[in-house]
Amino acid sequence: MALDVRCEVQNCVYNRNGVSCGADEIFVVSHKGSRASHSEETDCKTFKPANV
Structure with missing residues (x-):
């Protein structure tokens, strides 16, 4: 299982520091x-837009 999940979607509520998923x-x-x-x-269904 992955210990570190990377994400570059800046407007996702789970994005941390612009590079990782929380x-x-x-x-x-x-x-x-x-x-x-x-x-x-594929698509990531975990995405939720942040209130930016």
Whole structure:
């Protein structure tokens, strides 16, 4: 399991210091059902916009 999750989405409420994710858990889904061949076929459902 990953100990350090990187994130560059600046307007996410879980973004810490512009480079890491502080969420308790990460939820990633595939556009192609239960399998993906490339990262472009996935989305992070953990994202929540920050009140910036």
